[in-house]
Amino acid sequence: MSKPEAVLAMQPDLPQRLFSPAALDRLQTVASVDPDVVVSELSTAEARACLARAEIILSGWGCPPIDAAILESAPALRAIVHAGGGVKGHVTPACWERGILVSTAARANVGPVAEYTLAMILLANKAAHRMARTYADRRVAVDLLTEFPTVGNYRKTVGIIGASRIGSRVIELLRPFDLDVLVSDPYLDGAAANRLGVELRELDDLMAESDVVSIHAPALPSTRHMLDARRLALLRDGAVLINTARGSLVDQDALVAELATGRIDAVIDVTEPEVLPPDSPLYELPNVVLTPHIAGALGVEVRRLGDSAIDEIERYAAGEPFAHPVAVADLERIA
């Protein structure tokens, strides 16, 4: 087993988050790498010295674009192993043209987003946040059976938009519960949906039939504002929309207008722009749970990304193909 030369390219403080001490040891057994050298500017003299020898770039958040000029100074480069999700930010067309192998740890993001979504679906059906707010506002007994007669995780319908890796994992995690699950995905047919144990619907029908809708579609030009004013109006009264994917998938002005009527609730983890202006009504609407893009890997979960990247380097060093390769053709339908 060879020990390829690798260089870390990411924001300077990231390696300590990505790698536990044990993981860092393992990285050094599978690659020849100096973990104290973290390149965040690829054009410096130090970076060029590293790149001159590197067979692998182990990239993370904050890795700058690897363009033709950079590639020229990296004659030995054969692979970019990304300890993160999307690769469009730093893997440029020049990389694909040169046939650089690319791997992603996007799968390590699947668990956290799916787990967060599951928790929010269970609490959404229960109207937990609405009840907490009602209790705190009134500070007297709340007649729950009379005021919330339709809540509960029993024979409710959950609509999953996008049978992506994350959407499929949410579907899997929903199995132990008494819930009916619908899915909408242009790449899925009815038989495949049935294998997932769910029913396929057109998006409009899914919007109209679901008690909770959670979106797990990729952010692409073709999916921008896929939930527009017309589709949001299809939601049932009292329905809950969950967005842990990307803000661009929802027409945010239309969503705010719909939420302002109090007709629906929302759990919003992603917005446009990503940090909302201080006067956004989403900070204060009582029927909104707003979080600062936290569903994905965070804190110790980030170590899954690091562990996944080391696994890929180990495979590469053993002459095996990546378990999670990215091909240029994939870019049209992934985030």
Next chain:
Amino acid sequence: MSKPEAVLAMQPDLPQRLFSPAALDRLQTVASVDPDVVVSELSTAEARACLARAEIILSGWGCPPIDAAILESAPALRAIVHAGGGVKGHVTPACWERGILVSTAARANVGPVAEYTLAMILLANKAAHRMARTYADRRVAVDLLTEFPTVGNYRKTVGIIGASRIGSRVIELLRPFDLDVLVSDPYLDGAAANRLGVELRELDDLMAESDVVSIHAPALPSTRHMLDARRLALLRDGAVLINTARGSLVDQDALVAELATGRIDAVIDVTEPEVLPPDSPLYELPNVVLTPHIAGALGVEVRRLGDSAIDEIERYAAGEPFAHPVAVADLERIA
């Protein structure tokens, strides 16, 4: 198959919550019962007329105590099928002395409480409520990796106090996740804990080793304030305590004092008293999620209680034993 005479004894508006129209039809196929007669006072003339013939009392919340005087007017009574959880409120010693069969739908409460707990564990490890509050307060970008370096559902330790039906179901629901689970229960040995896939601990050790602690012990004189000031002080800095069981299990003054320091967080669904006085600090502490006793069956989930009770009457009518009987000996260790 005989069709036993049954009478509904519960608060007047409850049957419409417990039984869907289809369930009400099914109830009438398994028992001779007038669903429009709902007895909430057992000593009225109408109640006595019903009781004179009843072989089964189908009880629910608000059923008054079935004491010796009531039993005298119910010579045919053989069973009390409770479409609810605890039976101590209405099944008196006189019932046990006469050998009345008792069944509970407590199991139907297991799913909702366990589901709610699962959701709160996943969000607790993620510090989701703290992050939501931080974002709403600041309305600027939050450096999540720096400010929340230890969050995440990855190799965290969850401590379950009480391998009750609910505690065991929580343990089961935690299986798909990358979490280590500890359990403390005086009725469980290490081998039984391992069969559940978890590790047994003394309660003090569980408190000290867990990132999240969820309590699922019965409320008994012997468990009152089992989480006292000393045990709460054993919790790690940043740990989260979840109580969906009963307020009496926790020394609430000690908990409020610990929470006021900001050292730990809490998810509190049950308190003493059950509706807190308007000046309770629990309404306003930023590290507390306070809900008005909502984890159990609510809304449409209540129909699970009704469905379960009808199943039991069906078994009784077919001459089979109850699937969920209560024996007088059980009362010492159940809520």
